Amino acid sequence: MSRAERQGLLAVSLCVFLALSSPSTVASRGGGGNGKPLVTAITKDASTSLYTVPIKDGHSLVLDLAGALVWATCDASHPTLECHHHFCMYAHSYLPPNCPQNGYGHADVKDPFRCQCTAHPYNPFSGESASVDLTRTRLSANATDGKNPLYPVSFTAVTSCAPESHLEKLPAGAVGIAGLAPTRLALQAQVAGTQNVANKFALCLPSGGDGVAIFGYFISATKISVNHEQVQLYDHGPLVVELSSRIPYTVFRPDVYRAFIDAFDKATAERKRVTPPVAPFELCYDSRELGSTRLGYAVPQIDLELEGGENWTVFGGNSMAQVNDNTACLAFVKMTGEKGNPPAVVIGGFQMENNLLVFDDEKARLGFSGLLWGRQTTCSNFNFTLAA
Numbered sequence: 001m002s003r004a005e006r007q008g009l010l011a012v013s014l015c016v017f018l019a020l021s022s023p024s025t026v027a028s029r030g031g032g033g034n035g036k037p038l039v040t041a042i043t044k045d046a047s048t049s050l051y052t053v054p055i056k057d058g059h060s061l062v063l064d065l066a067g068a069l070v071w072a073t074c075d076a077s078h079p080t081l082e083c084h085h086h087f088c089m090y091a092h093s094y095l096p097p098n099c100p101q102n103g104y105g106h107a108d109v110k111d112p113f114r115c116q117c118t119a120h121p122y123n124p125f126s127g128e129s130a131s132v133d134l135t136r137t138r139l140s141a142n143a144t145d146g147k148n149p150l151y152p153v154s155f156t157a158v159t160s161c162a163p164e165s166h167l168e169k170l171p172a173g174a175v176g177i178a179g180l181a182p183t184r185l186a187l188q189a190q191v192a193g194t195q196n197v198a199n200k201f202a203l204c205l206p207s208g209g210d211g212v213a214i215f216g217y218f219i220s221a222t223k224i225s226v227n228h229e230q231v232q233l234y235d236h237g238p239l240v241v242e243l244s245s246r247i248p249y250t251v252f253r254p255d256v257y258r259a260f261i262d263a264f265d266k267a268t269a270e271r272k273r274v275t276p277p278v279a280p281f282e283l284c285y286d287s288r289e290l291g292s293t294r295l296g297y298a299v300p301q302i303d304l305e306l307e308g309g310e311n312w313t314v315f316g317g318n319s320m321a322q323v324n325d326n327t328a329c330l331a332f333v334k335m336t337g338e339k340g341n342p343p344a345v346v347i348g349g350f351q352m353e354n355n356l357l358v359f360d361d362e363k364a365r366l367g368f369s370g371l372l373w374g375r376q377t378t379c380s381n382f383n384f385t386l387a388a
């Protein structure tokens with residue numbers, strides 16, 4: 001791929017978010033959806049590197065792969081669910097960090113016998129939680145046949161309110177967060193419940209900016225290889241891998257990081273370096289001399305061998321970040337401030353970009369396509385023209 005083509009890709013910010021799927025057999029009770037998956041564009045915000053979807057009356061919500069709920073700022077006139085509602089119980093099954101369990105709700109000011117449900121939306125970027133009303137909100141997207149949008153669809157979702165002050169560190173214009181964790185109040189579960197589609201979604205993150213999208217699924221890897229050679233690690237147990245849209249670049253636990261960087265350093269011993277490297281990276285190269293392939297720079301491929309036998313293969317397009325005109329750096333960083341039992345690897349937004357990821361909550365499975373450039377496409381190629 002030429003430089004011009006690569007820059008062309010970086011310039012595009014639209015992408016696809018599909019609640020993929022065939023009609024679900026279990027969701028046929030109610031809702032009113034007709035079994036068509038929904039699609040919405042994803043935009044990467046240049047200043048925060050977060051990914052947003054315009055699903056709340058044209059306003060954006062930030063995608064968070066580890067978020068348990070959908071939350072947004074509310075009008076003063078919003079309805080509030082009652083405490084005995086099963087959605088109130090679901091909202092209380094996931095308490096954010098540092099949030100005291102203080103009961104399901106509070107008495108209604110007008111009717112003290114009515115208990116109004118309180119939810120605890122969490123903003124992972126500011127680290128704040130709030131205690132606010134659990135409400136219902138209209139969300140909208142387009143039905144799709146998988147190729148084009150077909151027609152607009154609105155549906156009512158159970159969401160949490162949030163004060164304006166809770167929007168700290170979100171992209172300008174965003175009014176909340178759409179959680180995508182495997183929970184009952186996550187966005188995809190509510191699309192499934194109202195549209196008669198399976199509880200499953202596909203995410204194709206666009207490049208451009210220094211991105212992040214979040215994810216609470218854990219997968220496990222058995223080995224890491226660089227150029228088909230296994231990286232020698234001290235700890236021979238399974239490597240816990242997490243996906244996170246909250247961080248731009250993949251981070252490795254310090255022991256794994258050292259062994260990985262040393263292996264990549266050795267595999268690229270002949271390549272022309274740029275020193276000192278550009279922080280936060282440790283290995284930087286003269287990009288004019290790296291050579292190009294249709295999968296990005298011609299650098300050693302990295303394989304994360306997952307339990308189950310599949311490889312998450314990272315080619316130059318997802319391993320090397322262009323930090324200035326003539327310099328590209330190996331875009332993996334060392335985990336800092338880890339405590340307890342940290343995962344070995346947290347895959348960040350840059351390494352997920354232009355990879356079609358399919359999260360199947362019903363089967364608890366993650367599918368991925370590998371870098372789409374090899375198939376002459378990108379996450380920005382979905383045709384957003386309405387089908388005739």
Ligand SMILES: *[C@@H]1O[C@H](CO)[C@@H](O)[C@H](O)[C@H]1NC(C)=O
Pocket residue numbers: 039040041054055140141142149152384385386
């Ligand atoms: C639905 O598709 C139309 C046509 O592409 C687009 O203008 C509109 O923004 C889409 N709506 C949503 C919510 O994505």
Ligand SMILES: *[C@@H]1O[C@H](CO)[C@@H](O)[C@H](O)[C@H]1NC(C)=O
Pocket residue numbers: 225227228229303305309310311
């Ligand atoms: C995964 O990658 C490793 C290292 O490159 C390779 O030896 C192995 O054959 C690959 N497995 C599959 C299923 O492609």
Ligand SMILES: *[C@@H]1O[C@H](CO)[C@@H](O)[C@H](O)[C@H]1NC(C)=O
Pocket residue numbers: 148383384385386387388
């Ligand atoms: C996008 O879809 C529309 C409607 O189906 C079609 O007319 C148009 O040719 C498509 N564009 C591309 C680039 O395929």
